[in-house]
Amino acid sequence: MIRLPLLFVATLLGGPLFAWWWPAVPALLTGFWKPARPVRGFLAALIGSGLAWVVVALWFDVRNGGLLSGRLAPLFHVPGGVGLIAVTGLVGGLTAGLGSLFGSSFRRFWASLHDALVEDPPEEDEEKEKSGIQVEGGTGY
Amino acid sequence: MNKSVRLLAVALLHLALLWGWVALLDGKRGPLPPVGRFVSPFEGFWRNGEPLSDTAASRHGSHRGEEVVLEGLTATVVAEYDHRGVPHLFAPDLHALFFAQGYVTARDRLWQMDIQSRAGLGRLAEVMGPGLLGFDRERRRFGLPASARAALEVALRDSLTRVALEGYSAGVNAWITSLKRSGYPLEFKLLDYAPEPWTPLKSLALVKNMQWTLSRDREDVGLARVLDSLGAGFFSRYYPLRHPGTEPVFPRDILPGPRHDSAEHGSQTAGVGGGRRGATINQGRARAPKGAEPSVADLPGPLASRPDPGSGSNNFAIARARTREGAPLLANDPHLDLTLPSLWYEIQLKSGDLNAYGVSIVGLPGIVSGFSASTAWGFTNGMNDVFDWLELRFRGDSLDHYLWRGRWHPVRRVIDTIAVRGRDPVIDTQLWTHVGPVPVHGARPEAVTFGEAVPPLHALQWTALHPSNELGAFLRLLTARSVPGFRRALRGLETPAQNAVFANRTDIALGHFGRVPLKRMGQGRLPARGTVSPTEWRAYLPASELPFAVNPARGWLASANQELTDAEDPRYFGSGFYPPERAQRLHRLLVSDGEATLSSAWEIMRDDYSRLAARALPLLLRHLPPGYKLPDVVDSAHTDDSLARQDELESEIEADTFASPEAQAEAAAARLALEESRRAVAVLQAWDYRYATAAVAPALFDAWWSAFCARVWIDELRGDTVKYPLPPRSVTLALLAQDSLSAAFDDVRTAARESAGDIARAAFAVALDSVRARRAGLRLPADSALTWGRARPVSIPHLLRLGPLGMQGLEVNGCRECVNAQKTSHGPSWRMAVQTGRRPEAWGIYPGGQSGNPGSPRYAAFVKDWAEGRGYRLLLLKWPLEIPDSTSFILALKAKR
Secondary structure, eight states, X not given: XXXXXXXXXXXXXHTTTSOTTTTHHHHHHHHHHOOSXXXXXXXXXXXXXXXXXXXXXXXXXXXXXTHHHHHHGGGGTOSHHHHHHHHHHHXXXXXXXXXXXXXXXXXXXXXXXXXXXXXXXXXXXXXXXXXXXXXXXXXXX | OHHHHHHHHHHHHHHHHHHHHHHHHHSOBTXXXXXXXXXXXXXXXXXXXXXXXXXXXXXXXXEEEEEEEETTOOSOEEEEEOTTOOEEEEOSSHHHHHHHHHHHHHHHHHHHHHHHHHHXXXXXXXXXXXXXXXXXXXXXXXXXXXXXXXXXXXXXXXXXXXXXXXXXXXXXXXXXXTOOGGGSOHHHHHHTOOOOOOOHHHHHHHHHHHHHHHHOOOOHHHHHHHHHHXXXXXXXXXXXXXXXXXXXXXXXXXXXXXXXXXXXXXXXXXXXXXXXXXXXXXXXXXXXXXXXXXXXXXXXXXXXXXXXXXXXXXXXXXXXXXXXXXXXXXXXXXXXXXXXXXXXXXXXXXXXXXXXXXXXXXXXXXXXXXXXXXXXXXXXXXXXXXXXXXXXXXXXXXXXXXEETTEEEEOEXXXXXXXXXXXXXXXXXXXXXXXXXXXXXXXXXXXXXXXXXXXXXXXXXXXXXXXOOHHHHHHHHTTXXXXXXXXXXXXXXXXXXXXXXXXXXXXXXXXXXXXXXXXXXXXXXXXXXXXXSOOOOOOBOOGGGSOEEESOTTSEEXXXXXOSBOTTOOOOOOSOOOOTHHHHHHHHHHHHOSSBOHHHHHHHHTOOBXXXXXXXXXXXXXXXXXXXXXXXSXXXXXXXXXXXXXXXXXXXXHHHTOSOHHHHHHHHHHHHHHHHHHHHHHHHHHOOSBOOTTOSHHHHHHHHHHHHHHHHHHTTTTTOTTTSOOOOHHHHHHHHHHOTTOGGGSOTTSSSOOOHHHHHHHHHHHHHHHHHHHHHHTTOOTTSOOOHHHHSOEEEOBTTOOGGGSEEEEOOOOOTTSSSOOOSSEEESOEEEEEOSSSOEEEEEXXXXXXXXXXXXXXXXXXXXXXXXXXXXXXXXXXXXXXXXXXXXXXXXXEOO
């Protein structure tokens, strides 16, 4: 799907400009844009943004010959530079994933509110279904 | 509607998750930095990893280079970095020069400058939290920040130091303002705080740090406990003012002319075994009036970590008649706590007729130990006692007035505010008297005390609290060309008093410089009663009476933290000098080298022979029973004889024990133990008294000697060596050598009368045990020996004591008493040898690297070479791009138009 590469690029572009939790922002927007299948959205964000962080971190790490990550890893109780790379990916990815989750659940809430306020006649319900906005039941949250 | 409510709840839950996650990772949690920010590849630690191979913005001809335009700079300065990352600065005027020094130092070591200046000003809790409150309070109550401010005023009145401090400060700030948060040094990110602008006061804080480390006397309280609890006789017999056998820095025969008798009393000395009468015994500590407050002897708390009586600095100069080149040689290795990054930063400064290379203290302009085209200089710590406690009597409980010479004087209260991260600021009251501050305000348990035993209600007299301008002295030394110039330059050096050595193309000189209070013999050695015998310092040794030697007939000068002058000298400098062995060895090495070279001078600094071992070991071995001893002359006939004797012994043991399996097992164990001791003795007997990394004897001897010293005294010290300091080992050695039946060896806890031999044998067993335990602890396989390198691994910790950021497990030769005075993390923090002459040559090294960034390949680049005893050629350039190859990197600092 398209969300993964989109978030990968967005994370890379926005990273140097904004705070560390920037990955949550584009992820939130994509979640809002495609609220169906929130789990897939979460994973797309996790991997897309996580990978972006991993790639940048790896670039610094390889250029540095693993010197710094090797020194810091024991302080954080992770196995070596690889462990730190993993932690980095996880932090960036989870931040984005949670953002995506909130984006999609907010969108669904908003849509349901819209439905409830506009006391739509049955045809409009059908229209809504045809237009593809699916409101899923909770999938185990 | 219900559906909406449900979906809202879900959305809020997700929001809470997101918010909570971000908040969790955005804040500092205990020792962990804010994780989100820290691991972000855009603003976190990843950026701090420097590329392994230097890249640069552009190339200037065959050299790589970069240009920066800086606010506050008024002229162009060229900073040429050589292949080791040492900046060579070429500037048209002094302001630009020191500006550049501040800039390049900050570029490499900004965080170190920040944290160390905070330490000196008692501002660590502000960024590191309440755990450092005690540290800050101690610094402030001892008067360090206040004296830094007073010293700053003096420094700013001197035009040279003013230019230096202001230029340096502006340079540091030019670097700081160029930093974005993502570019902060690693430790700022770890501790989660930002650099603040640099000021001249912060530079003075670093001077205060040096004074704290080098002139703070930690002996007083311990000695007072011994005197008060164990008696004057014991005290005077075993805690003499001078080490037996000392060879002073300035013996009579190298000092010019007759000395003035500037002390109030005639000369009095104390030696082992001689109990001299008079004021020396109590050394100013008159009897407390009845009903007085509990004495210092009852003070809770361990003694401060005392400066180990084995480590210290060396310096020496060899006259041209005794060098191969025909020009003087000079060497210096200051011994300090080793840290990463190092206290030192190598640099060259050139501007006008100032052209010097050496190590600078990070945070201070100038150079401390170094050389120029025609001169060289270096320092060792004087070890003077300039830190005295005076017990005061206060009126009532309010501590508003104190008694002095029969009159009540008001106490000056200073309300101090200590900022603490994460908490409200702490208000602390300081008490000041005309003599000095009173750091501990009461003997009651709830009164604030410090980690070590500081006497309550005692005022501190300390020369470091006198406003002075040490920086001016070090700066003027950079352009001193002659011996009188050298002497003049260092007049401003007050604290810590130093033995400074100097050489130019023709002369060598060694002088003691500092603010030396005139004292009676022994005065100030213990906390004194200010009300009973006023012991305020009233006068100081004038510069003309400070010991100073030039071009002695013997052709060399040296100092190694030992006593300054002969026993007959009426001047009293203190009693906390180091035991004599290191100085004695240094002297012998210098005497025996009639044709010195850089190489031989370097080897002298690396010398790992221990005179203590050479004297003590034979004395100890004498006391082992004949069964243990191998003959001195090892030839096969003799060996066979004594082996036969030993076989006899073994069969005797076996014959006795054919009875039961337990007894046989015991015999086997006994045989094993005997074998082990024989091997140990053989190793010790074959030893050349050198603490080489591959040698096995040092660990054995070290364990034996420490066990011996402890056992000799533990009974007299009532089993409490935390409360009472051991007598100096020179005393123990003298007793062992001259008086092995002395009462000191008797264990007062037993009915029997022990001798030195009994203690030696018992200590030997303890030593074997401890070596065995050490081997087990290191998990050494059976065939692998406990070499010195493994038994005493050297570690160089990071300033924050974060293990992985420092270095551990280094194998380095040397010992406490050797010229190469290496201990676990204390040793030669800089080693330098300079051959003056037409074409000066210099070698140097320090255990660290120019960069303070743990992510830089230059962070610990010199450590391995240092550990293995190598040095680097130090380059004193005359102009930029003199280095023909392209390893240098040019940084051009340009003024803003």
